[in-house]
Amino acid sequence: MSNENKSIHEFDFNLICEYFSSLERQGPGSPEVTIKALSFIDNLTNESRIADIGCGTGGQTMVLAQHVPGHITGIDLFPAFIDLFNFNAAKLNLQGRVKGIVGSMDNLPFRNEEFDLIWSEGAIYNIGFERGLNEWRKFLKTGGYVAVSEASWFTEERPAEIDAFWQDAYPGIDTISNKVARMQKAGYIPVATFILPENCWTEHFYAPQVAVQEIFLKKYAGNKTAEELIANERHEAQLYYKYKEYYGYVFYIGMKI
Ligand code: SAH
Numbered sequence: 031m032s033n034e035n036k037s038i039h040e041f042d043f044n045l046i047c048e049y050f051s052s053l054e055r056q057g058p059g060s061p062e063v064t065i066k067a068l069s070f071i072d073n074l075t076n077e078s079r080i081a082d083i084g085c086g087t088g089g090q091t092m093v094l095a096q097h098v099p100g101h102i103t104g105i106d107l108f109p110a111f112i113d114l115f116n117f118n119a120a121k122l123n124l125q126g127r128v129k130g131i132v133g134s135m136d137n138l139p140f141r142n143e144e145f146d147l148i149w150s151e152g153a154i155y156n157i158g159f160e161r162g163l164n165e166w167r168k169f170l171k172t173g174g175y176v177a178v179s180e181a182s183w184f185t186e187e188r189p190a191e192i193d194a195f196w197q198d199a200y201p202g203i204d205t206i207s208n209k210v211a212r213m214q215k216a217g218y219i220p221v222a223t224f225i226l227p228e229n230c231w232t233e234h235f236y237a238p239q240v241a242v243q244e245i246f247l248k249k250y251a252g253n254k255t256a257e258e259l260i261a262n263e264r265h266e267a268q269l270y271y272k273y274k275e276y277y278g279y280v281f282y283i284g285m286k287i
Contacts, residue, residue: 042255047110049259052242056086056111057152058230058279059179064093064151067281070222071147071175074098078146081105081169083135083162084153088115088128094149095119095128104130105138107156135162140169150178152279158202159209163216163284170286176218179226182206182280192273206280218284226279236267 050056074080078100082091085104095102104115115130133139135150136157148170154162159180170176181196183205196203204212210220243260250256 042259045250045255045259047108049242049246049263051087051110051114052245053238054087055089055234055238057179058226058235059090059151060226060230060234061090061093063179063226063230063281064090065097066224067177067179067222067283068094068097070283071177073146073173073175074100076100079103079144080147080149081138081140081145083138083148083150083166084156085111085115085130086153087111088118088130090149090151091115091128091130092118092122092124095124096122098147100146101127102129104128105133105135106130107132107134136165138166138169142168143171145169146171146174148174148176148178150176152179154178154180155200155202159204159282160202160212160216163213163218167217167286172286174286175221175283176286177281177283179279179281180209181277182209183277184225185276188276189273192269192276195269196277203277209280209282213282213284216284217287219287220282221285222281222283224281226281228274228278230279231270231274236270239263239267 076099080098080100080102082094082102082104085091085106088104091102091104106112109132112130112132119125119128148166163176166176181200181203183203186205206223210223213220243263246256247260
């Protein structure tokens with residue numbers, strides 16, 4: 031990669047970070063859904079250790095912390111997200127048991143069997159569902175839980191336009207039954223799966239982006255990278271409204287055996 035490309039790449043990276051830092055969540059979800067997923071998990075105490083992988087700025091982590099005992103470590107690749115994460119934890123007076131660290135999900139700095147629960151909302155796709163479940167398993171105690179949300183197909187077949195979009199964005203997208211089979215093969219009892227309701231996309235993910243997009247387009251008027259980023263986000267939202275009966279996010283909860 032030439033220096034010129036590198037600087038363009040870094041600029042993109044900073045811009046994307048700035049855009050998503052302005053949002054409470056960096057993926058579809060809601061406090062109600064986090065609490066619902068938690069309702070399938072029953073082994074937590076004050077001594078419990080929980081990891082939230084690809085935690086972003088911690089929207090879901092803070093909800094988790096307010097509903098479970100124990101210590102939570104959030105980990106994300108982007109330092110700007112972790113700064114906000116730790117700021118948010120302090121604002122809620124959770125800094126004593128909620129800590130954000132910078133790191134990558136494909137090289138986690140954890141000990142074997144360290145955790146009672148591994149959480150990851152809308153982030154495991156970065157290394158792939160199957161690889162993540164396989165590689166993260168060693169960090170869980172036997173009887174510990176994994177809870178991840180992931181883009182999934184609701185039907186066996188779907189229109190070509192949305193199929194092509196996802197094959198490009200995340201070829202790992204698959205049907206719910208295939209994902210559950212993968213979870214089982216990776217060494218977990220599939221405890222529960224449920225589809226995230228539409229408001230996780232509309233109200234909690236796409237709606238807050240509308241105002242951020244307006245501000246961004248003004249701030250970066252004439253900037254091609256910013257315009258392309260926003261055009262992409264808008265296109266993705268339009269596709270969701272058009273094809274939401276064919277795909278969505280699904281929570282998968284498993285217990286390590
Ligand atoms: N869990 C948050 C964020 C989801 S967006 C929420 O639901 O709101 C996906 C997150 O994964 C982003 O914060 C991104 O920075 C992070 N990410 C991407 N690649 C990563 C990696 N290799 N290791 C850790 N985090 C990563």
